[in-house]
Each structure stands twice: as C-alpha cells, then as structure tokens.
Amino acid sequence: MNERLPSSYHSIQREGTAGVRQSDNKKQWGEKGKVEEKIRFIIRRVLKRTGFGLEIKVDRCGTNMTYDFIHDYVTFDPDRIVQAVSEQKVPVDLDAYVTAITLHELGHAIDRNALLDSVARSIEVFNSKRGIPVQAQYRDPAILQMLIGEEERNLVFEKTAWENAEMLNAMHRFVEPAKFNPIAAQSLGTYEKKLAGLVGKMTELNGSATA
Structure with missing residues (x-):
C-alpha cells in the first residue's frame, strides 16, 4: 500500500547534521507501526463481531476515520486518531475510542442507500459554488442557503x-455508555457548530440587507 511519509521522516534521515541516531529512527517508526497495527486490530475485531466484511485502508488525510460509501470500504489515519483521543473532553482510552468511531462508520454503512441517493444533490451544490471564493459564497444568499441545506443533510447523516x-x-x-456517549456528542458537536456558523452568517446577511 502506498502511503505518504510524514514530514518528520525527511528530517530524521538527515542524521549527519541533526545528530539523530539510526536506532532512534527505527524506534520512532517501530512505535508508529505498533500503533497503526493496534488500531487496525481493533477495527478488524469490530468488523468481525458485527459481521461487516469491509476492506480497511490507511489514509493519512487528517480525518480519523471515514466510510467510503461509493466504494464500500473504511479508511483510518493512525496519526489523527492518536491526536483525536487526546482531544476528547472526557478522557478515553484508544481501544474505546477506535471501537466507537468504527461503529459510527458502520452506522454510515447501514445507511449507505440514503448516502448514495444524496450524491446528485451534493454534486449540484459543488458545481454551484465551484470557482467562487469562500467569502463570496457567504455573501450570496442563494449559495449560502444551499450550503446550509448541505450541512443540515450532513448533520442528519451523522445523527443517523x-x-x-x-x-x-x-x-x-x-x-x-459512559465512554461511548461523550465521543458521539463531541463528534456531533463539530457538525452542529459548523451548521450554526452558516445560519449565523445568513442571519447577518439578512440583517444587513434590511438595514
């Protein structure tokens, strides 16, 4: 599997000037590999017990875990997952966090038909805003309303x-539940916050138009 190397890899390789021993290099990559395999093991365990035969792929894209509903597989970013665990408002261990978000992605898999049905509308929204700077989108009532509608649909999918x-x-x-519920609430909170931000921009836009 082709994976992008972390930016730290290149600085580690310059051990002649940085003074980093090769053994430190191996240790760092060994630890990263162990974490990645542990996460993969947890995901596999959940898939096996729930009866889902989805393929698992590593994708260091900055998103902890994703369900690709078009091609029907899951991806995970081990580096982002470790970071996300540390960002949880209610402390949680890696095993519980990975298990919870894996179940969440399986929740999307259960809802796959609805996700597939939404593709046409998502493409329409994408084409409507393509080439328009973000700030300009926020000043256009029609486009802003489309963005709000898109986020409302995303929130429904996330809740489902x-x-x-x-x-x-x-x-x-x-x-x-004491571990699962806070993870779910914090995850949903990011979508709710984004939607609230767009609604706020629409309120400001309407206010300036009537002033």
Whole structure:
C-alpha cells in the first residue's frame, strides 16, 4: 500500500547534521507501526463481531476515520486518531475510542442507500459554488442557503450513523455508555457548530440587507 511519509521522516534521515541516531529512527517508526497495527486490530475485531466484511485502508488525510460509501470500504489515519483521543473532553482510552468511531462508520454503512441517493444533490451544490471564493459564497444568499441545506443533510447523516452505532454497541456490548456517549456528542458537536456558523452568517446577511 502506498502511503505518504510524514514530514518528520525527511528530517530524521538527515542524521549527519541533526545528530539523530539510526536506532532512534527505527524506534520512532517501530512505535508508529505498533500503533497503526493496534488500531487496525481493533477495527478488524469490530468488523468481525458485527459481521461487516469491509476492506480497511490507511489514509493519512487528517480525518480519523471515514466510510467510503461509493466504494464500500473504511479508511483510518493512525496519526489523527492518536491526536483525536487526546482531544476528547472526557478522557478515553484508544481501544474505546477506535471501537466507537468504527461503529459510527458502520452506522454510515447501514445507511449507505440514503448516502448514495444524496450524491446528485451534493454534486449540484459543488458545481454551484465551484470557482467562487469562500467569502463570496457567504455573501450570496442563494449559495449560502444551499450550503446550509448541505450541512443540515450532513448533520442528519451523522445523527443517523451515531444512532445506528449506538444500536450496534448495545447489541454487542463493546463500549460502556459512559465512554461511548461523550465521543458521539463531541463528534456531533463539530457538525452542529459548523451548521450554526452558516445560519449565523445568513442571519447577518439578512440583517444587513434590511438595514
């Protein structure tokens, strides 16, 4: 599998000037590899127990985990996952976090038909805003309303996925609710915040138009 090397790799290779020993290089990559394999093991365990035969791919894209509903597989970014665990408002261990977000992606998989049905509208929104600077989009009522509609749909998909994840979690008893619920709430909060921001911009736009 072709993976992009972290930017730190190149600085480590210049050990002649940086004074980094080769053994330190091996140690760092060994630790990264162990974390990646641990995460992959957790994901596989969840897939096996729930009966989902999805392919697992590594994608260092900055998003902790994603379900590709077009091609029906899941991806994960081990570096981002480790960072996300440390960002949780309610402390949680790696195992519980990875299990919860895997169940969330399976929640999207359960809702795959609805996601596929939304593609045409998403393409329409994309084409409408293509080539228009972001700030200009926020000043156009028609485009801004489309963006709000898109975020509203995204939030519905996210809520549905977490509801499905909660159902799977209850069936298989993976993660105790005291750990699962805060992860779900914090995840949904990012989408709710983005939607609220767009609605706020529309309110400001309407206010300036009537002033």
